[in-house]
Amino acid sequence: MVRQLRPWQKITWGKPRPLATLRPSPLASLGNAVAGFWRTITKATLPSALGSLGSALDAYGSPTVPGVSALEEAQIFLSAGAEVEHALLVEYLYAAWSLGTSPFADTVSTIAIQEMCHLITVQNLLMFVGSQPSFSRQDQDEAPCLDPFPFSLRPLAKAVLEDFLLTEMPPLESMIAGDRVTMEPILRSHSSQGNTVHPVGLIYAKLYWLFQEDDTPTKDWPEVARSGFEPGRHIGTFPGAASGATFQADPQEGTTWHFGSTAQGVFETIDSRQAALRAIFEIAAQGEGPVSAPTTQPTEPSHFRRFMDIYQDPTFAGLSPSNWPINPYVANQGAPSGTQVTHPLAAALCRVFDRRYQILLASLRASLSHDRTSAQDIIIRTKYASWAFEEMLGSLKALLGSISRLPCQQGGSVAQRAAAPTFNLDGLALPNNAADLDKVLLQLHQSAAADINTALAARPDASTAFTLKGMQQTDRGRFPN
Amino acid sequence: MTKEYKIYPGIGISRLGDSPDSFFLSPELPGLGPLELTADDSPKSVGNYKDANGFVRRQAARFRIFEFDTDGTGRTTSREIISGSGTQIEWRVELANEKSAAGKFINEDVPEDTAKLRNPDVAQSDLVIKPVYAPISGANQTVTASPDGKFRGQAVYLGELRTDSKGRLMMLGGRGVSGPRDLPIGSGSGIPGHPHNTFANNEGWHDDVADGPISATIHIPGQTDQVLTNAAWVIVAPPDYAPYTNGITTLYDVASFAAGMKPPATPSFQNDVLPILKAAAGLRWVSSLAIWTAISTDYLQLSTKGDATADQLRSDTLGLLLNNVASTLANFRFTDNQLHVLNNWANGNFLSDFDPNPPTPPLTPDGIDRASLSQAVGGGFFPGIEAGILMTSPDMYSAPFRVTNKLFTFKGVPRNPHAGLITRNMACPWQSDFFECEKQSETTVWWPAQRPIEVFVDATAQTQRPWTDSIPTHQALIDKFSKLGFVEPLPRGGPEPLVEAERDPSIPHP
Numbered sequence: 006m007v008r009q010l011r012p013w014q015k016i017t018w019g020k021p022r023p024l025a026t027l028r029p030s031p032l033a034s035l036g037n038a039v040a041g042f043w044r045t046i047t048k049a050t051l052p053s054a055l056g057s058l059g060s061a062l063d064a065y066g067s068p069t070v071p072g073v074s075a076l077e078e079a080q081i082f083l084s085a086g087a088e089v090e091h092a093l094l095v096e097y098l099y100a101a102w103s104l105g106t107s108p109f110a111d112t113v114s115t116i117a118i119q120e121m122c123h124l125i126t127v128q129n130l131l132m133f134v135g136s137q138p139s140f141s142r143q144d145q146d147e148a149p150c151l152d153p154f155p156f157s158l159r160p161l162a163k164a165v166l167e168d169f170l171l172t173e174m175p176p177l178e179s180m181i182a183g184d185r186v187t188m189e190p191i192l193r194s195h196s197s198q199g200n201t202v203h204p205v206g207l208i209y210a211k212l213y214w215l216f217q218e219d220d221t222p223t224k225d226w227p228e229v230a231r232s233g234f235e236p237g238r239h240i241g242t243f244p245g246a247a248s249g250a251t252f253q254a255d256p257q258e259g260t261t262w263h264f265g266s267t268a269q270g271v272f273e274t275i276d277s278r279q280a281a282l283r284a285i286f287e288i289a290a291q292g293e294g295p296v297s298a299p300t301t302q303p304t305e306p307s308h309f310r311r312f313m314d315i316y317q318d319p320t321f322a323g324l325s326p327s328n329w330p331i332n333p334y335v336a337n338q339g340a341p342s343g344t345q346v347t348h349p350l351a352a353a354l355c356r357v358f359d360r361r362y363q364i365l366l367a368s369l370r371a372s373l374s375h376d377r378t379s380a381q382d383i384i385i386r387t388k389y390a391s392w393a394f395e396e397m398l399g400s401l402k403a404l405l406g407s408i409s410r411l412p413c414q415q416g417g418s419v420a421q422r423a424a425a426p427t428f429n430l431d432g433l434a435l436p437n438n439a440a441d442l443d444k445v446l447l448q449l450h451q452s453a454a455a456d457i458n459t460a461l462a463a464r465p466d467a468s469t470a471f472t473l474k475g476m477q478q479t480d481r482g483r484f485p486n
Numbered sequence: 487m488t489k490e491y492k493i494y495p496g497i498g499i500s501r502l503g504d505s506p507d508s509f510f511l512s513p514e515l516p517g518l519g520p521l522e523l524t525a526d527d528s529p530k531s532v533g534n535y536k537d538a539n540g541f542v543r544r545q546a547a548r549f550r551i552f553e554f555d556t557d558g559t560g561r562t563t564s565r566e567i568i569s570g571s572g573t574q575i576e577w578r579v580e581l582a583n584e585k586s587a588a589g590k591f592i593n594e595d596v597p598e599d600t601a602k603l604r605n606p607d608v609a610q611s612d613l614v615i616k617p618v619y620a621p622i623s624g625a626n627q628t629v630t631a632s633p634d635g636k637f638r639g640q641a642v643y644l645g646e647l648r649t650d651s652k653g654r655l656m657m658l659g660g661r662g663v664s665g666p667r668d669l670p671i672g673s674g675s676g677i678p679g680h681p682h683n684t685f686a687n688n689e690g691w692h693d694d695v696a697d698g699p700i701s702a703t704i705h706i707p708g709q710t711d712q713v714l715t716n717a718a719w720v721i722v723a724p725p726d727y728a729p730y731t732n733g734i735t736t737l738y739d740v741a742s743f744a745a746g747m748k749p750p751a752t753p754s755f756q757n758d759v760l761p762i763l764k765a766a767a768g769l770r771w772v773s774s775l776a777i778w779t780a781i782s783t784d785y786l787q788l789s790t791k792g793d794a795t796a797d798q799l800r801s802d803t804l805g806l807l808l809n810n811v812a813s814t815l816a817n818f819r820f821t822d823n824q825l826h827v828l829n830n831w832a833n834g835n836f837l838s839d840f841d842p843n844p845p846t847p848p849l850t851p852d853g854i855d856r857a858s859l860s861q862a863v864g865g866g867f868f869p870g871i872e873a874g875i876l877m878t879s880p881d882m883y884s885a886p887f888r889v890t891n892k893l894f895t896f897k898g899v900p901r902n903p904h905a906g907l908i909t910r911n912m913a914c915p916w917q918s919d920f921f922e923c924e925k926q927s928e929t930t931v932w933w934p935a936q937r938p939i940e941v942f943v944d945a946t947a948q949t950q951r952p953w954t955d956s957i958p959t960h961q962a963l964i965d966k967f968s969k970l971g972f973v974e975p976l977p978r979g980g981p982e983p984l985v986e987a988e989r990d991p992s993i994p995h996p
Contacts, residue, residue: 106819111595256682257674263926268593391928399929403813410809468805471780472813475929478776 015081016208018066058210058228061176067234068211075240079215080136082208087127089205092143092156093172094120095428100169102405103160103329103425109315113161115268116292116308122270123288125262128373129253130284133275135244137437138373140366142430158428160327166316167191172205173292173309184313209289215240216281225286249276251376258377261390329425330413338429344413344422351411351424353460354469358404359429360453361476365396367435367446374439389446392483400476401426407469450480490554491567491704493718494851495858496887497741498547499872500645500722502662502694504968505541509658512547513857515847519729520545520861523650529846535729535972536988542968546648546656547720547858549700551575552851564851569625569653572707576623577655579720580616580698581644582906585914586637587613591686594817594867594875597911598899604687604914608638615642615692616905622647622655637665637692644696645722655702659722660694664915664964671918671960685922686869686913693915696722697873698905699889719889721908723872724916724936726861727953728772728973730984731935732765733863734811735820738856740864740877743821745886753827754837755789756844761860762824763788763803765935766811771973771984772938773931774950777810789840797834804832816926818865855887863933868923871916871936873908876901917963924954938973941986943995945976953986956993969993 070078094117101113128138144156154172159165170191177185177192213226214234222230254262255274262272271287273280292308306314315321332343335352346352368389375386405426413422436442457473465473499512510532511521522530523546536542551567569575587610589600605613617631627649634641645659669677669690676682680689699716706712753759763781770778782788782803790796807828812818820828830836847853867875876882881894882901893902901907913919923932924939931939940950953970957963971989975981989995 115593115595255674257676263673269596269599395927395929398816398927399813402930403810406809406813466805467802468809471777471806471810475776479929 015070016068016085017071018068058176059232060178061207062210062232064176065207067232068208075215075238076134076244078238079134079212079240080131082212082215083127083131083134083136084139084141086205086208086212087124087131087139088141088143088145089208090120090124090127091140094124095142096156096158097169099158099426099428100161100165102409103327104324107324109161109318109321109324112311112315116311118268119270119291119308122268122272123292125254126271126273126275126284126288129249129273129275130281132245132248132253132373133243133281134240138370140370140435145430145432157332158425159331160329160425162327163316163322166312166321167195169312170309170316171195173307173312175206175307175309183317187313187317206289206292209285213282213285213289214238216278216285218278223282225282226289243278243281246276249274249280251378252373254373255377261372261387263394328420328423329409330422333413333425333427334429335427338427346413346424346427347415348412348417348424349415350460350463350465350469351408351413353456353463354404354408354411354465355424355427355429357453357456357460357473357476358401358408358426359431360449360456361396361400361404362426362428363430363433364446364449364453365393365401366430366433367442367449368393368396370435371439371442371446374437374442392446395479400472400479403472403475407465407472447484450484453480487558488556490556491712491714492552492554492851493700493702493714494550494552494854495547496718496855496885497737497889498549498657498700498718498720498858499545499862500547500657500659500720501545501725502660502722503542503544503725504661505537505539505543508537508541509544509546509656510535511656512545513861514548514854515849516853516857516860517844517847518857523656525651527652531978532729533978534988535725535974536968540968540988540990542662542725544645544658544661545726546658548650549577549655549657549702549718549720550854551702551704551714567704567706569623569649572705574623574705575653575655576621576703576705577647577649578621578701578703579619579647579655579657580905581619581635581657581696581720581722582617582698582904583615583635583637583642583644583692583694583696584613584906584910585695585912586615586692588910588914590684591869591874591911591913595897597867597869597875597897600899602681605689612636612638613692614906615644615694615696617644619647622649623653625649625651625653640665642692642694644694655700657700657720657722659696662694662725662967664691664693664917666690667961667964671915671964673922683918685919688914688918691915691918693917694722695724695909695912695916696906697908699903716891716903717888719908721862721872723862723909724920725967726936727970728935728938728984729861730975730981731768731772731973732761732860733865733933733935734762734765734769734807734815735818735824735864736765736860737862737864737873737877738859739821739824741859741883741887743823744878744880745883746880747823747886749823749826752835752837753830754839755831756837756839756841758827759789759831759836760785760840762807762828766807768984769934771982772934772941772953774940775814775929775931777806777814780806780810785840785842789836789838791834791836791838800832800834804828814930816866816930816932817868821864859887863936866932868932869912869919871912871933874911876908876911915964917967918960920967921954921957921960921963938986941971941973942983943986943989945983945985947985951995955995966990966993 070081097113097117101110101117104110131138154168210229213229217239220230220236253274256272271291273284275281330344333346334343335346335355346355372386372389375382377383377386408424408426411424412419413424457477461473511523513520515529520532522532524530552564553567554562554564556562586605589598590602590604591597592599615635615637617635619631620629622629629647635644643660648656650656671688673684674682677689700718700720701716702714704712767781767783787796787799862872879896884890889903891903920937925931938953941953943951969990969992971986973984974987976985
């Protein structure tokens with residue numbers, strides 16, 4: 006059987022372009038071969054045409070999928086982008102939750118919410134280029150080779166925040182002096198360990214190029230046209246252009262997508278090349294991008310800025326170490342470097358949590374499989390979207406509280422190590438057909454019923470029992486038979 | 487001997503209504519709800535929230551002057567100063583609505599994005615609605631604005647000043663008018679080529695809520711005139727359609743914590759714990775979610791100590807409050823003071839002083855502050871109802887319930903206390919938020935205590951009906967806000983049940 010490569014696995018990173026006019030940086034002079042991969046590029050030495058995007062491409066190489074058309078390349082990049090957005094939002098959410106009531110929790114939660122918006126907009130972009138929506142997650146790749154960092158659920162601490170910074174950072178040269186002073190030792194340390202973090206923003210830059218009509222620099226992001234991407238490599242027509250009016254998530258779709266609660270995350274319907282370019286640019290600017298051009302949100306803090314503000318806040322260093330585990334899992338989920346949740350009730354609740362998370366994803370996917378212009382379909386579409394938000398805003402939040410009040414280990418204490426949600430996907434693979442998605446949702450709810458019964462049998466307290474029984478009632482309402 | 491004069495409440499709340507002349511008073515006694523204006527100042531609960539023609543009566547915030555006299559031993563007594571016998575109180579009010587001129591509300595982290603104005607293409611001066619009021623003094627007087635405030639050249643009525651028979655100030659607000667009619671409104675809508683509207687930010691719109699400082703000059707014969715500049719504040723808010731249900735966390739809780747007030751080491755069940763329990767259980771009248779009826783109302787048992795069953799009930803109730811209630815209300819947090827109270831109570835450290843039939847409390851300055859702000863919700867600041875996340879800022883207060891006169895910074899934005907500051911980041915228009923933000927999901931709700939979700943339509947009803955039945959759009963809520971019912975006790979005078987009353991037949995429950 007021919008093994009199907011995951012989207013990430015099809016991407017290669019082209020050789021860095023020569024930088025003959027550059028002087029070796031102090032980092033390179035350290036004599037560390039990996040550190041030499043990074044160059045501290047100053048404006049005085051960099052050819053002005055390259056700009057900060059160009060410097061990043063020089064540092065990492067240009068992402069490419071060889072042997073396919075521009076359209077297919079975009080489809081692959083967008084699928085990969087969806088997987089990364091999904092992974093990042095889960096990782097950021099876990100980090101935010103681990104902070105409890107710390108003021109930093111709100112900031113990291115905001116970033117996670119914005120990533121949720123990016124995920125939805127990428128789904129719209131996928132449909133626009135004729136692909137199906139994808140709610141897969143980066144770690145579902147067998148051999149993810151281009152992760153920003155390996156997928157992991159980690160409580161927010163200095164080292165974790167440094168990974169987040171590396172993921173979201175723009176090129177050094179575009180940073181203000183204070184940020185550069187902060188990032189250089191982080192980069193040095195990361196390089197010395199041989200860890201290469203590929204900024205996802207470069208994928209968006211390449212996507213932008215593919216979506217451009219021609220090689221002419223655009224007003225929003227002119228650097229892309231001057232960064233050495235293959236001339237003439239642009240998508241001609243978009244097979245899914247009509248989806249903007251039918252299947253894509255639309256902020257104007259009443260309150261279905263909770264547009265007002267999106268924390269200014271980029272959430273747009275894609276019905277034209279211009280709309281696609283604008284969305285790609287805004288996503289890059291908001292989060293991951295090495296974008297130096299002004300955006301429509303000139304003072305909207307980027308994810309890098311928000312993470313940096315936390316990192317540079319004196320109170321962050323003074324935070325007590327978290328009692329949350331790294332990569333929690335329950336029996337049979339496996340994670341050699343993780344922490345098994347062995348407290349019986351906590352483990353049972355983690356399974357309930359996993360199932361509700363899977364229901365959330367399946368509901369989102371199912372919602373997008375229905376046409377919002379059809380009088381019959383819109384009812385089903387809205388119903389499934391409401392299920393997703395019930396899980397997001399109700400079930401997961403309530404279960405988070407129940408789980409984190411329990412010790413991770415049987416016989417242990419919360420103070421030593423609290424239990425935490427496991428976000429396991431159990432290999433969830435969502436079909437594209439609406440009828441098949443209905444079946445998957447039924448199966449997930451049937452599994453959820455068993456999970457809830459297991460948790461109830463573990464004698465939870467009154468509050469958790471109330472939560473679980475509430476879910477039972479909700480599920481009976483969804484599937485009365 | 488020293489004398490000090492203060493205006494009470496420190497922060498008063500008026501409410502909109504479209505009745506031309508009928509109004510009632512904001513709560514002044516803790517636990518009693520809004521009051522009718524009586525000639526002898528005796529407390530009388532409001533009879534009807536609409537006038538004889540079905541228009542919503544406005545709520546007036548009444549302000550009083552108290553004199554605090556401290557003798558040589560340090561003992562302080564207080565008395566109210568009223569007009570008459572040569573004593574005169576001259577009141578001055580500034581009021582403004584800056585919503586349309588403000589930056590967009592994004593979330594609690596960014597209550598105002600100054601880089602994204604709600605109306606970027608219009609001059610700020612055309613958007614700030616700021617009427618001018620002459621001073622008012624004496625008994626039974628009325629002062630209307632001259633000139634009126636304007637929104638893009640059109641007059642907008644923000645209210646008038648009145649005095650009662652004893653010269654106390656009564657601030658009445660606007661008529662619930664939001665406009666214009668012909669622009670898109672609501673999340674996802676928008677003027678072509680412009681950014682999308684949201685529940686809180688609707689380009690081109692205005693409403694008539696407002697806020698601003700209250701000042702007074704007190705002339706007492708034989709004494710130097712006392713000038714109290716910007717010594718209190720008024721917020722003109724949307725109607726409270728369920729005036730006998732309170733938020734589980736109120737603006738009083740938020741403001742008292744922000745101002746640094748500490749909870750008692752040993753909380754009183756009656757005064758500290760019971761209000762929280764009653765608020766949670768009371769939401770059953772305005773929301774059909776099962777959590778509200780899961781909160782025990784066996785207050786005798788809940789106030790018992792040293793009994794295993796009672797101890798377990800307290801523990802279970804605490805769990806329900808901290809976990810289930812907290813996750814049912816969107817963007818909700820107990821204040822640290824409330825958590826102190828609840829945790830101590832659950833652990834058995836509390837005064838077991840439950841009284842099922844407490845006497846009517848006497849009028850006190852502190853009680854006026856508490857009554858005034860307890861009516862307002864202290865959470866779900868997305869952006870909220872009467873006031874928003876700004877109220878959580880310690881820097882906003884010069885003293886408990888006293889808005890500072892000094893510049894302060896909140897969420898990275900400098901704030902200069904002035905008329906319009908508190909309401910500028912609230913939803914514009916308020917009806918947009920009211921329409922959209924009843925539920926965050928089927929199991930998470932916003933502020934049912936002010937904006938009911940499901941109601942019992944009469945005393946015999948077994949199930950609840952959507953409060954906004956027959957209100958299908960944002961515009962419908964704007965046009966018919968005064969047709970909606972109020973959730974009131976039936977029979978009158980009894981605490982429960984609370985059912986919908988005074989709903990106009992033109993918006994029936996199907």
